[in-house]
Amino acid sequence: MSKDAPRSNKEQNSVFVGRRPTMNYVMATMMILNTGEDCTVKARGRAISHAVDVCEILRNRFLKGTEYKDIRLSTEQLEGENGQSNNVSSIEIVLAPPI
Amino acid sequence: MSKDAPRSNKEQNSVFVGRRPTMNYVMATMMILNTGEDCTVKARGRAISHAVDVCEILRNRFLKGTEYKDIRLSTEQLEGENGQSNNVSSIEIVLAPPI
Numbered sequence: 001m002s003k004d005a006p007r008s009n010k011e012q013n014s015v016f017v018g019r020r021p022t023m024n025y026v027m028a029t030m031m032i033l034n035t036g037e038d039c040t041v042k043a044r045g046r047a048i049s050h051a052v053d054v055c056e057i058l059r060n061r062f063l064k065g066t067e068y069k070d071i072r073l074s075t076e077q078l079e080g081e082n083g084q085s086n087n088v089s090s091i092e093i094v095l096a097p098p099i
Numbered sequence: 100m101s102k103d104a105p106r107s108n109k110e111q112n113s114v115f116v117g118r119r120p121t122m123n124y125v126m127a128t129m130m131i132l133n134t135g136e137d138c139t140v141k142a143r144g145r146a147i148s149h150a151v152d153v154c155e156i157l158r159n160r161f162l163k164g165t166e167y168k169d170i171r172l173s174t175e176q177l178e179g180e181n182g183q184s185n186n187v188s189s190i191e192i193v194l195a196p197p198i
Contacts, residue, residue: 048148052188056174060186071170073192075155087159089151093172 014040017051025054030062033097038069041093044076048091055093065098113139116150124153129161132196137168140192143175147190154192164197 015028025041032039043051059066072092077085114127124140131138142150158165171191176184 046145046148048151049145049188052147052172052190056172056186056188060174068172071172073151073155073167073170075159087155089148089155091151 013037014042015054017041017043017047017054019047022050022053022057025051026058026062029054029058029095033058033063033066033095036097038097039095041095042090044078044090045088048089051091051093055095058095063098067096067098068093069096070094112136113141114153116140116142116146116153118146121149121152121156124150125157125161128153128157128194132157132162132165132194135196137196138194140194141189143177143189144187147188150190150192154194157194162197166195166197167192168195169193 013032015025015032017025029039029041041051041055055066055068070092071094074090074092075087076090078088080086112131114124114131116124128138128140140150140154154165154167169191170193173189173191174186175189177187179185
């Protein structure tokens, strides 16, 4: 992580779930939690289910004892290609590392 | 609701989101919240994203002031057709009606 371009601490500690394989996100999340800091798993639209899978696999198989600290649901407005805006649901799952 | 077969109060106050149109679930949820009681929106697997949409549409368009009282994520074991069990993520979103 130290070689990355500087990012805000909050952004650094979040994983944005998209279309890559689930295990990629599980590993990225685990690396952050292993530093002892909270990690926020974020997703929009259909990837929300995927984000839940990432967290559940992590908690059940890799880092048992990881806690859900906060789960936030919201709606974001995205600009469509044709200029109109679309509403899309989003989730932010804050994970706290096992003690 | 009074004509339904008797169900436990907890089950009566929950909506299980599947593949029907989003608005069906929004309306079912709104009917329960309008009685003044909490409503639990549940979903498994890919329908999790759908359940979040249902809650967000309800909160933003229909019953403004509806609060997220609790959001629980878990994993359920489902029996596959070939006898092996599959893990599937699930969500339970507890909504409290506006005061």
